[in-house]
Amino acid sequence: MEEAKTIYIAGLGLIGASLALGIKRDHPDYTILGYNRSDKSREVALERGIVDRATADFKEFAPLADVIILAVPIKQTIDFLAILAEMDLKDGVIITDAGSTKGEIVAAAEKYLTGRSVQFVGSHPMAGSHKSGAIAADVNLFENAYYIFTPTSLTKPKTLEVLKDLLSGLHARFVEIDAAEHDRVTSQISHFPHVLAASLMEQAGDYAKEHEMTNHFAAGGFRDMTRIAESEPGMWSSILLTNKEAVIGRIEDFKARLDHVTQLISQNDEDGIWNFFNRGRLTRKAMEIHKRGGVDSSYDLFVDIPDEEDVILHILELLRGTSLVNIHINEENREDINGILQISFKNEKDLNHAAKVITENTTYQVTID
Structure with a gap:
């Protein structure tokens, strides 16, 4: 029989608390200890049974742990690695983290922990939510998402x-x-898009000062492109400053691409403009964007719905018992045009089931994306 382990999770926010629930699901006999500076998340974690014991003193539980997971901001992760290097830990303890950038964390671990009887591997669970704190913990948060490991010289x-x-x-x-490759890839598909979304919002906000209808017409594609601009500023400041070179490289590359489009428009190059949009369309269709495996990714179903009473209620009734991630209407519903109902699921099984029951029980066009 496997020996029960003691797991110490530093940081009982959404990520740390959800990790605890996932560990408990397959290892109910493991003892899970938690650290959190604020009282609220500690209290919630204890009340919900997310952790067995909790502390506001990071050092208190570290010597007891077989595995230590640092689910705190990047700068704090690096500070905690320095603290752990000075502590009397269990022989062979495994230390890992949950940071969104890996280069500086891995460098810090190798700097502080080399020569100690510890194992370290960088980690990045690529999942999240607009919710925060232990109160938002979800055992299914990481289902089918990429959980990235970045091995180091301390990884056995x-x-x-x-x-x-x-x-x-x-x-x-x-x-x-x-x-390093992790940070380069995430600079393109995660970090730079947040810069772009915030820039679009800043631009639109300034533009709306002289063109007030900008605020009223902002919907559809603009809404979808800028949703991530509502992300927590402190976290993203830390991410950009620990992945500076890669993010700046992506910004400079994008500037050149915008300059190229500017040139196509100014030269009335209709074929060039068509090819520009077509390359984007084909590239997106070829990427694995539609497969669950990254931040905020999901399985999406689109239903063309008429402007009739209780249409959405009828569809939701058909999907009773199915786990939905999100639902919203992509177009304004008017008498002369169908609305597009977008329903997001967490797995392919629920997606296919939804497509089947809606197709069989309605006359609405159903598209899987």
Whole structure:
């Protein structure tokens, strides 16, 4: 029989608390200890049974742990690594983190922990929510999402094997990648898009000062492109400043692409403009955007719905018992045009079931994206 382990999770926000729930699902006999500076998340975590014991003193539980997970902001993660290096920890303890950038964290771990009897591997669970705190903890948060490991010189042959077993209850997709390459890839598909979304909102806000209808007409594509601009500023400041070179590179590259489009428009190059949009369309269709495996990704179903009373209620009734991630109307519903109802699911099984029951019980056009 497997020996029960003691797991210490520092940071009982959405990520840390959800990790605890996932660990408990497959390892109910494990003891989970938690650290959180604020009283509220500690109290919620204890009341809901997310952790067995909780503390406001980071050092208190560290010597008891077989595995330590640092689910705190990047700068605090680095500070905690320095503190752990000075502590009397269990022999062979595994230390990992949950940071969105990996280069500086891995460098700090190798700086502070080399020569100690510890194992370290960088981690990035690529899932999230607009909700925060232990109150928002969700055992299914990481289902089918990428859980990235960035091995280091302190990662031993069995380190990842132990962590994958520990985290099996997350139902995530484990991937190994070099820390520097992780930061380069995420600069393109995560970090730069947040810069772009915030820039679009800043531009639109300024434009609306002289063109007030900008605020009223902002919907559809603009809404979808700028949703992530509502993300927490402190976290994104930290991410950009710990991945400066890669993010700046993506910004400079994008400037050149905008200059090229400007040139096509100024030259009335209709074929060039058509090819520009077509390349974007084809590239998006070819990417794995539609497969669950990254931040905020989901399985989406689109239903053309008429402007009739109780249409949405009827569809939701058909989907009773199915787990939905999100639902919204992409177009304004008017008498002379169908609205597009977008329903997001967490897995392919629910998506296919929804498509089947809606198709069989209505005359609405159903599209899977």
